[in-house]
Amino acid sequence: MTTAVADAHEHHGPEKGIKRWLFTTNHKDIGTMYLIFSLIMFFAGGAMALVIRSELMTPGLQFVHPEFFNQMTTMHALIMVFGAVMPAFVGLANWMIPMMIGAPDMALPRMNNWSFWILPVAFGILLSTLLMPGGAPASGWTMYPPIVLQTGVAFPFLIFSILLMGLSSIMGAINIIVTILNMRAPDMWLLKMPMFVWTWLITAYLLIAVMPVFAGAVTMLLTDQFFGTSFFLAAGGGDPVMFQHIFWFFGHPEVYIMILPAFGVVSEIIPTFSRKPLFGHDSMVYAASSIAFLSFIVWAHHMFTVGMPLSGQMFFMFATMLIAVPTGVKVFNWIATMWRGAMTFETPMLFSLGFVFLFTIGGFSGVMLAIAPADIQYHDSYFVVAHFHYVLVPGSIFALMAGAYYWLPKWTGHMYNETAGKLHFWMSTIFVNLTFFPMHFLGLAGMPRRIPDYSTQFADFNWMASVGAIGFGLSQLIFVYVLLTSKKGEKATDRVWEAPRGLEWTVPSPAPYHTFDTPPVKRVSEEAFE
Amino acid sequence: MNDHQSKISNRALTARLLLFAVGMFAFGFLVLPPLYDVFCDITGFGGRTNATAVTATERPDETRTIRIEFVTTVNEYAPWSFAADVDSMQVHPGKMYFATFSATNRSDQSLTSQAVPSVSPVSANEHFKKIECFCFTSQEFAANETRTLPLQFIVDPDLPEYVDTITLSYTLFKTENSYVSRTR
Numbered sequence: 253m254t255t256a257v258a259d260a261h262e263h264h265g266p267e268k269g270i271k272r273w274l275f276t277t278n279h280k281d282i283g284t285m286y287l288i289f290s291l292i293m294f295f296a297g298g299a300m301a302l303v304i305r306s307e308l309m310t311p312g313l314q315f316v317h318p319e320f321f322n323q324m325t326t327m328h329a330l331i332m333v334f335g336a337v338m339p340a341f342v343g344l345a346n347w348m349i350p351m352m353i354g355a356p357d358m359a360l361p362r363m364n365n366w367s368f369w370i371l372p373v374a375f376g377i378l379l380s381t382l383l384m385p386g387g388a389p390a391s392g393w394t395m396y397p398p399i400v401l402q403t404g405v406a407f408p409f410l411i412f413s414i415l416l417m418g419l420s421s422i423m424g425a426i427n428i429i430v431t432i433l434n435m436r437a438p439d440m441w442l443l444k445m446p447m448f449v450w451t452w453l454i455t456a457y458l459l460i461a462v463m464p465v466f467a468g469a470v471t472m473l474l475t476d477q478f479f480g481t482s483f484f485l486a487a488g489g490g491d492p493v494m495f496q497h498i499f500w501f502f503g504h505p506e507v508y509i510m511i512l513p514a515f516g517v518v519s520e521i522i523p524t525f526s527r528k529p530l531f532g533h534d535s536m537v538y539a540a541s542s543i544a545f546l547s548f549i550v551w552a553h554h555m556f557t558v559g560m561p562l563s564g565q566m567f568f569m570f571a572t573m574l575i576a577v578p579t580g581v582k583v584f585n586w587i588a589t590m591w592r593g594a595m596t597f598e599t600p601m602l603f604s605l606g607f608v609f610l611f612t613i614g615g616f617s618g619v620m621l622a623i624a625p626a627d628i629q630y631h632d633s634y635f636v637v638a639h640f641h642y643v644l645v646p647g648s649i650f651a652l653m654a655g656a657y658y659w660l661p662k663w664t665g666h667m668y669n670e671t672a673g674k675l676h677f678w679m680s681t682i683f684v685n686l687t688f689f690p691m692h693f694l695g696l697a698g699m700p701r702r703i704p705d706y707s708t709q710f711a712d713f714n715w716m717a718s719v720g721a722i723g724f725g726l727s728q729l730i731f732v733y734v735l736l737t738s739k740k741g742e743k744a745t746d747r748v749w750e751a752p753r754g755l756e757w758t759v760p761s762p763a764p765y766h767t768f769d770t771p772p773v774k775r776v777s778e779e780a781f782e
Numbered sequence: 783m784n785d786h787q788s789k790i791s792n793r794a795l796t797a798r799l800l801l802f803a804v805g806m807f808a809f810g811f812l813v814l815p816p817l818y819d820v821f822c823d824i825t826g827f828g829g830r831t832n833a834t835a836v837t838a839t840e841r842p843d844e845t846r847t848i849r850i851e852f853v854t855t856v857n858e859y860a861p862w863s864f865a866a867d868v869d870s871m872q873v874h875p876g877k878m879y880f881a882t883f884s885a886t887n888r889s890d891q892s893l894t895s896q897a898v899p900s901v902s903p904v905s906a907n908e909h910f911k912k913i914e915c916f917c918f919t920s921q922e923f924a925a926n927e928t929r930t931l932p933l934q935f936i937v938d939p940d941l942p943e944y945v946d947t948i949t950l951s952y953t954l955f956k957t958e959n960s961y962v963s964r965t966r
């Protein structure tokens with residue numbers, strides 16, 4: 253492993269051409285690559301979502317075979333979770349954490365290069381399964397045995413790509429922890445760290461704790477298929493339900509891996525545009541830590557229907573509901589931050605407000621799902637689909653958009669097109685609700701998830717959802733337009749916004765290739781947090 | 783970096799975190815599966831019932847009658863017919879009973895089957911004791927052979943008061959090799 257000082261002393265700019273990107277150890281370059289990669293994956297996964305929604309627009313089978321439909325739901329989820337949301341947050345972490353804590357770079361720059369470049373390989377492998385005989389995996393992203401073992405030629409490629417993604421995340425997480433713990437500016441005490449840095453520190457620990465367990469689970473699938481073990485095969489003395497336990501032991505913390513950094517992003521943005529410090533900074537830290545802790549003891553709320561004893565159902569039901577408490581603390585703190593603030597509504601703030609409002613709807617449906625007796629009806633229905641899309645799309649994705657707009661002027665040195673940004677926000681918000689709100693009703697009325705056809709009584713709401721999905725997909729092209737024109741706007745000042753807090757606003761815009769080669773002096777840090 | 787902060791070097795901290803990751807992999811891959819097995823065996827969660835013969839002494843309790851229901855399933859598209867000869871029985875706790883099941887190999891090849899039992903409700907698991915069961919070993923079937931499969935069981939008189947029905951379910955699997963790998 254290299255140390256931080258390795259190339260901090262060489263003051264050359266970036267190399268020219270492709271080599272710059274292949275061999276870069278610069279946190280800004282790597283951050284940019286992560287962000288662009290995740291945007292590409294976002295559109296790839298989005299295209300698959302549109303295949304799903306086109307098929308579901310009207311009852312009956314029209315465009316695709318049911319087998320291919322299942323491949324689409326599986327690949328859509330895997331790509332969005334592991335290819336879009338997670339790498340995007342790692343990209344933001346790479347760009348912003350060193351600048352927020354006054355460090356010259358990430359602590360382990362060479363490992364940083366590796367953790368990025370593993371990703372295109374992993375997703376190249378995963379996407380190539382679409383062309384294999386038998387097609388891509390079609391078991392759902394949860395990969396439950398025995399059905400996942402019926403995957404054709406693609407099976408070992410699926411497992412291998414998952415292992416690579418896990419490796420990349422673990423390496424990224426280690427790097428982030430070492431950077432945060434070892435590279436802070438002299439007077440950046442832990443409890444003084446910006447919320448985004450805090451939430452990422454907690455997320456990184458979650459990643460190291462659960463990604464290896466997930467790797468273990470898929471490795472067991474692999475050995476069951478090829479090496480004669482029976483971890484999950486009932487005939488050989490194993491138990492398929494054990495996979496569900498191990499998967500969700502990873503899976504539930506995983507959903508918080510996708511939302512905690514989002515909490516961090518909006519906790520940076522709301523104070524800036526409310527012109528007030530974040531309300532209850534320390535309570536936010538404790539709330540995020542309790543969420544992280546609780547996320548380890550609620551996994552079986554995904555399994556209320558497997559046949560659990562009453563005591564188990566009760567435990568997981570109440571533990572799950574308990575998570576709503578720290579989550580509520582966060583939501584109240586954001587609202588309290590805005591309370592009597594001098595608020596303005598630039599695009600990052602709009603996305604953050606959309607986040608607070610719509611994520612909370614997802615939280616509410618989550619609490620409904622946590623009620624074990626009710627979940628027996630809701631489970632595997634479109635209600636679950638509505639729930640997790642509310643927490644992930646207007647949740648994680650909106651926070652990512654908010655962060656991108658917020659820091660974009662710092663990255664490019666120019667203000668983006670505010671009109672286009674606002675249009676992007678309003679179109680996304682209208683269409684995201686049009687897409688996912690009707691799914692609540694579909695689920696309550698009994699429409700199962702992961703089916704290519706449905707009974708005609710569900711036709712109207714499905715049609716609405718499909719129209720919404722197409723609209724949402726097209727709205728994202730506005731974001732691409734904003735990015736393509738992002739260097740055309742007026743020059744950004746160093747502080748960019750009127751009252752931002754944090755060290756990243758003390759460096760020039762665009763941020764030079766190397767920042768904080770020497771740690772910021774106390775005065776600078778104090779002014780940055782005024 | 784700065785001495786008032788963490789005293790651990792980047793290298794040492796990285797090594798610790800890597801060790802943590804490796805440890806979690808080992809936990810998931812090596813510790814959890816056996817732990818799960820032990821946990822289920824002790825608690826009876828997951829419908830566990832005894833996988834090898836047990837002995838029991840008869841001490842009949844004629845005042846209680848329990849209904850035993852049999853459920854049979856053939857896994858996936860395996861070429862069997864498989865059914866219990868009676869759908870249910872009324873039994874007294876502490877008394878030994880026999881039941882029989884019939885299975886037919888409907889294919890033209892010899893096959894090996896393995897029946898996997900499951901008992902419900904969970905609170906009855908440890909009290910439903912199989913003295914002899916065709917599920918203890920795998921069964922060879924010649925092409926088109928029909929066989930009667932025996933079960934001998936006893937319901938422990940300590941069965942909780944509120945249990946009046948026990949469901950015993952068997953799923954029949956086709957296995958290439960016999961009942962190996964892990965024990966249940």
Ligand code: HEM
Nearest residue numbers: 507510511553554576615618619621622631632636640643
């Ligand atoms: C108040 C907080 C939350 C509660 C109480 C909650 C509760 C639940 C429950 C009980 C289920 C299982 C439903 C079923 O399958 O029958 C579920 C599913 C799910 N939740 Fe949440 N949840 C919460 C927040 C979140 C967050 C923040 C995320 C992600 C950012 C998330 C993502 C998911 C996903 C992806 C699934 C479905 C997984 C699948 O089956 O494919 N949830 N949630």
Ligand SMILES: [Cu+2]
Nearest residue numbers: 504507553554
């Ligand atoms: Cu969960």
